[in-house]
Amino acid sequence: MKTVLAAIAIAGTAWSAQAADISSTGTISLTNGTNFFGRVLDGASGDTFTDRWDFASVGTFDLAAGVIAVTPGTVDGISISGFELFNSAGLSLGGMQHSSGLSDVWTLSTSHLVPDSYYxxxxxxxxxxxxxxxxxxxxxxxxxxxxxxxxxxIGGLGLLGFLARRRKQG
Known part of the structure; x- marks a missing residue:
């Protein structure tokens, strides 16, 4: 019986020591067409996160975004593994990683996006x-x-001008 209880205690300890998901959701307000976003992550080594940052656009637009995580000192404290843009239909565009290690840098840019909800x-x-x-x-x-x-x-305006002039002469 003692052996069974010890095995359950060890399994419970190992299970509770597993990495946690510390994800969150936020909103980016684009009042002037630009804004900052970010987060302080307070967790344990091995904890993972997938943070969602919602925003919306009312007109056609071009987008440029970037994210950076810098660790002071000589020991890397965070690893950014992905940076993506999604529309309301779930279509995505992946970002480009420029560096990793003590400084993780990702960028993403695209043009001619239509009005929609994005994140x-x-x-x-x-x-x-x-x-x-x-x-x-x-x-x-x-x-x-x-x-x-x-x-x-210009071609359309020229054609309208030509037709108007022809109508006036006839």
Missing amino acids: LMVSGTLLGSEAASYGGTLTTVNAVPEPETYGML
Whole structure:
């Protein structure tokens, strides 16, 4: 009986020592087309997180975003393993990792996004028991029409002018 209880106690201790998921959700307000986001993570080594940052756009826009996690000292305390953009249909665009280690840097950019609800997903793992953090910025710019759009606009106005002149003469 003592052996069974000891085995249960050891299994319970091992189970409780497993990594925890310390994910969260936040909202990014784009009042001026840009804003900061980030989080201080206070957990144990091995804890994972997948943080969701919601935002919405009412017009067509271009997007640039970045996230960085810097660990002071010589021991890496956090690892950012993913940075993605999702739309309301679940379609995603992955970010690009520029460095990892004492400084994890990711960027993401795209153009001609349509009005929709979006979210950024930042995922990673704590590598130590000290508090760690990451920070990021999201910038949106109203999309500027392509040169072809201006060409079609000028061509269309020219055609309307030609038809108006022809009608006036006839």
